[in-house]
Amino acid sequence: MVGILDCLNSFSFIKRYEVLKFRYFEEGFYIKIKVDLKNNTQLYITEYSDNIAREYSYHWQTIDGKLIIRWDNAPHHKNIRTYPHHKHVGENVYESFELDCYSILKKIEKYLKS
Template structure:
C-alpha cells in the first residue's frame, strides 16, 4: 500500500504543488488509505481510496472550504443509479446536489481544483 500512497502524494504535488501547505495521512491499512491536503487558500482536499489487487475499486475525493463545508465531492459509491455517469458522480455545494461527473480519476479531479485555485479565490 505504501508505494500506491507515495504515488498519490507525488501526483497531488505534481498538480497542486504550488497550493499545497501540508499533506497528512489520516489512515493507512492493507487495502485503503485516507489523506488530508491543506491548501494555501484555507481549503482542504480529502482523499479516500480503496484497492483490490492494487486496482482502485472505490474512491471519494472531497474539496472543503475553510470551515469544512463542501465545495465539490467526487465519488463512485453506487447509490445513485439514475445518474448518467453511474457509479461516478459529484456532489456540488451540498451532499444532496448530485450531478454526473466526467472527472472519474484523481488526475482529472486535481485538474479541476487547480483550475479553480488558479483563476479565483474559493
C-alpha cells in the same frame, strides 16, 4: 498508493498533506489523506483498491467544513449517466468524468485560477 502521493507532490497549490490512515495488504490498499491547500481549503482523500474493486471519495471543503465539491463512486444516484461516478456540488449531484487524483486536482486547480 504511491501514485496518489506522487500526484499530491506535483501541484503547487498544495500547502501540505498528512496521511491519516494507511493499510496495505497483498491485494491492495486503503488510504485516507488530509490535504491543506494554499487558499485555506481542505481536501480529504479516501481510497480503497484491491484486485476486484476501487472505492474513492475526494471531499473538498472550506476550512470550517462547508462542502465545495465531493467526487465519489458510491453506488447510488443511478440516474447519473456516469454512474457510479458522480460529484456533489452543494445540494446537487452531477455526472463526473474526474475519476482519479490527477484529474480531480486539475479540476481544483482550474477552479482556483478562475
